[in-house]
Amino acid sequence: MSGPAVELKNVSKRFGARQVLDRVSFRVEPAETLVLLGSSGAGKTTALRTINRLVVPDEGEVEVEGREIRAWDPIRLRRRTGYVIQDVGLLPHLTIAENVELIPKLEGWSPERRSERVRELLAFVGLAPERFAHKKPRELSGGERQRVGVARALAVDPPLLLMDEPFGALDAVNRRRMQDEFLEMKQKLRKTIVIVTHDVPEAMKLGDRIAVMHGGRLLQIGSSSEIVERPADDFVAELLRVESALPT
Amino acid sequence: MTDTLAFLLERRSDIAEMTLEHVFLVAVSIGIAVVIGVPLGILLTRRPSLASPVIGFASVMQTIPSLALFGFLIPIPLIGGIGNTTAIVALVLYALLPLLRNTYAGIQSVDPAVVEAGRGMGMTDLERLRLIEIPLSLATILAGIRIATVNAIGLATIAAAVGAGGLGTLIFRGLSMVDSRLILAGAVPAATLAIVADGLLGRFERWLGWDR
Secondary structure (H helix, E strand, O other): OOOOOEEEEEEEEEEOOEEEEEEEEEEEOOOOEEEEEOOOOOOHHHHHHHHOOOOOOOEEEEEEOOEEHHHOOHHHHHHOEEEEEOOOOOOOOOOHHHHHOHHHHHOOOOHHHHHHHHHHHHHHOOOOHHHHOOOOHHHOOHHHHHHHHHHHHOOOOOOEEEEEOOOOOOOHHHHHHHHHHHHHHHHHHOOEEEEEEOOHHHHHHHOOEEEEEEOOEEEEEEOHHHHHHOOOOHHHHHHHHHHHHOOO | OHHHHHHHHHOHHHHHHHHHHHHHHHHHHHHHHHHHHHHHHHHHHHOHHHHHHHHHHHHHHHHOOHHHHHHHHOOOOOOOOOOHHHHHHHHHHHHHHHHHHHHHHHHHOOOHHHHHHHHHHOOOHHHHHHHHHHHHHHHHHHHHHHHHHHHHHHHOOHHHHHOOOOOHHHHHHHHHOOOHHHHHHHHHHHHHHHHHHHHHHHHHHHHHHOOO
16 A cells, blocks of 8 residues: 555544644554554544544545545444544443454354454453453453453454553553553554554653644654654643653 | 132132233233334434433323323324223323333443444444444333333223223222222232232343343
8 A cells, every 4th residue: 555544634623612623634654653642632532533533524634545534434444443442342241252253243254254363363462262252341350351452453454553542541560561562463463553642651652653732733743752852842842741750 | 808809719700801901901002112112212312302302291191190191082083082092092101201211311321432432343323222222221221111011000900991991990890889809809910910010020120131
């Protein structure tokens, strides 16, 4: 594929009187990990949600694989886009295996292919399939549930992965472990990934490039060293200073 | 006491027949009310601006004294008149509120993270409804059906006043003849029906809710 995997062009969005996105533009290259970094209310989650059309911009364009978002069938687009959220949102009445195979099932995969895929994915995210496949989400710890969320997002092998504060609900130890595993996974899968976080060290660790957002605007985009060495303005400098000082 | 028992035994075929009529009235009414109320309750979660007028209407229905409602319905063509239809229409109207309210509340209370995840994964509206929202609110919806059923069993005794049959016939007959044994012959089976229905539906509800 040539050209960027995802591109936002001058995207603006209002919720009532609040301008949540103000002419935001960025590109994500294929197999790149871009982190959207900012404090709460910065507009990073909304920006992420324009990519799988959970939010439709008021102005501007969003392109996925070179195609404008409104030209995509939203269902098709979302099925080829893995989506991981902080609260995970596993279906509490289904087993882990049933949660993971949900979309493959809707896509009409055969039962054999589905259970094969479930085993593969659970093993991939570090959960022994024979131990976890038949459990219910409430029997799992927060970290384990988050892994299932990742496995589910990868189920149909989407080329694009969107993650909204994926490790936000975890304690420090689990969080660090998941970050390390994420880096490993990233190496193996070579997917285009967009991650939202408010955590500066996490952004530095996970992102190939970082996009700093505040008040609905994109302040700076670049590699972590570029941002640390040449912050675009006082706010970026301040964010790095304050947030880095906080324990994660 | 033994006198009453002997009387009940003597009338057992009458009582059995009227119990069957009663069950029929309630089953048909609740069936129709579920077919109307559950989809309407789901629709209200999609059009929240309609929720308060529609649930308001159902609440007003609930406040009309049942005997009066039967009376109001009699002169209305097609749905009124003397007999089953009038009774069923009235019972359906009374059953709507618990069904609407519980369906609406049940679906509203589904964890938004689960619904959001479903949307983000690319489930269509119907798939979300079928695989997430209905299964997760089933216990609440069923609680509504249970309340509606128990109510309807009680209300259906009054339906005898418009000639719909059922156990109310015995009660009304007992009242006019000042025969407490006849009143008991209608009231005891009606109460028993209500208790049995409540127990069965309650058990079903717990069975559905066990994994949540």
